[in-house]
Amino acid sequence: EETRWQRQLREQFPIVAEHPESAYLDSAATSQKPRAVLDAVQHYLTTSNANAGRGTYPWANRTTELVEETRQRVKRFLHDPQPGTSGVHFTSGTTEGLRTVARDWLVPYLTDGDEILVPHADHRANLDPWLEARLLLAERGVDIRVRALPYQEVSGDYDHRALDGVVGPRTRFVAATHVHHVYGGDMNVHRIRAAVGPDVPICLDAAQSVGHLPVDVAQLDVDFVVFSGHKAMALPGTGAVWARNGRGPVFRPGGWQGTPNTAGIVSLRAALDWLDAAGPDRIARWTTALTGRLTDRLRHLDPYEILGCPASLAADSALPAAQRRHGIVTFRHRDIPSDDLGFILYSHGFMVRADSLCQAGTGEKDGSVRVSLHVYNTVEEVDRLLGVLESLT
Numbered sequence: 001e002e003t004r005w006q007r008q009l010r011e012q013f014p015i016v017a018e019h020p021e022s023a024y025l026d027s028a029a030t031s032q033k034p035r036a037v038l039d040a041v042q043h044y045l046t047t048s049n050a051n052a053g054r055g056t057y058p059w060a061n062r063t064t065e066l067v068e069e070t071r072q073r074v075k076r077f078l079h080d081p082q083p084g085t086s087g088v089h090f091t092s093g094t095t096e097g098l099r100t101v102a103r104d105w106l107v108p109y110l111t112d113g114d115e116i117l118v119p120h121a122d123h124r125a126n127l128d129p130w131l132e133a134r135l136l137l138a139e140r141g142v143d144i145r146v147r148a149l150p151y152q153e154v155s156g157d158y159d160h161r162a163l164d165g166v167v168g169p170r171t172r173f174v175a176a177t178h179v180h181h182v183y184g185g186d187m188n189v190h191r192i193r194a195a196v197g198p199d200v201p202i203c204l205d206a207a208q209s210v211g212h213l214p215v216d217v218a219q220l221d222v223d224f225v226v227f228s229g230h231k232a233m234a235l236p237g238t239g240a241v242w243a244r245n246g247r248g249p250v251f252r253p254g255g256w257q258g259t260p261n262t263a264g265i266v267s268l269r270a271a272l273d274w275l276d277a278a279g280p281d282r283i284a285r286w287t288t289a290l291t292g293r294l295t296d297r298l299r300h301l302d303p304y305e306i307l308g309c310p311a312s313l314a315a316d317s318a319l320p321a322a323q324r325r326h327g328i329v330t331f332r333h334r335d336i337p338s339d340d341l342g343f344i345l346y347s348h349g350f351m352v353r354a355d356s357l358c359q360a361g362t363g364e365k366d367g368s369v370r371v372s373l374h375v376y377n378t379v380e381e382v383d384r385l386l387g388v389l390e391s392l393t
């Protein structure tokens, strides 16, 4: 039954359906788009395209309405119980979203002597803005201390037991990641909340979780959620920042800053409708099953090393959800450089990430290949990939 459900979803992606000889395994970079999203954009652009927030005629009013409706849609998707349209800010992606939180909210929020905790081995987009914030503050004579979230290299999770050692009375802010873009594991942010207490704002990079698994802001108990629409079925150049009620003042409704990406915002609304209809929990079960299948066999193939995934943590349906890989498996071949491996895989029709993964603290070439899956990927694709990987041992 799951296979039939998945086949129906897969057929809704024109680029996937039209290229049966290829397998797109790079969804962590950006997702493919279902027909409903393409249709919504086409419909908008051919019926009511105009600028937002300043209209005296129906197309402009409809555009404004669509943008405001999308704010509500984002809140509903993230299970924010607060009514209204405030607290959602549209961006071009996670990078711009995190920078916006850093510059527009964090900088004015901090005072001399404050400390912030940030990840040093996650995506660079979730490190640079916080370092930049420190520099901006220093220029104003405000000294803050940036401390590193402790990290367990092997399992690809934060070292939650070491948190007590870095959290102190001056800890004013934490930046963390929901699902790691190299290791694919859930970073257990609820344990960070437990360590810092209820009053310290937490900003979550949800680039790899939105669209892949349920993201519930009340349950996660975080203050900012930043994500990329384009990794969650919406158009390129889309993303959003959600802020908990009261975490302003940047995220006021109607705070128009130039012309927004209206077609992208319309696509985001359609994408979130599509994802909710498909069911984020069902999508998560599908992709963790595929990554489980991949890692279960890959870890027994001698020349391969799976990053952040020792045998004991291999994706296995018997493990608690937090320890499973959410659609991402990164690995190295002992003898074949990642560029060559990427090329070989592409010659068999597999599109994977085989250059830098933008991980903070690593070089431009980190020698690994990342396979990332979404709901349109199939068991058959994973088995075919394993066949090719096996032939290289």
Ligand code: PMP
Pocket (backbone or CB within 6 Å): 028, 029, 092, 093, 094, 095, 096, 123, 125, 126, 177, 179, 180, 181, 205, 207, 208, 228, 239, 358
């Ligand atoms: N954070 C994480 C965890 C990511 O995986 C990515 C994209 N690879 C980003 C941030 C940056 O996202 P964007 O390219 O949409 O700015």
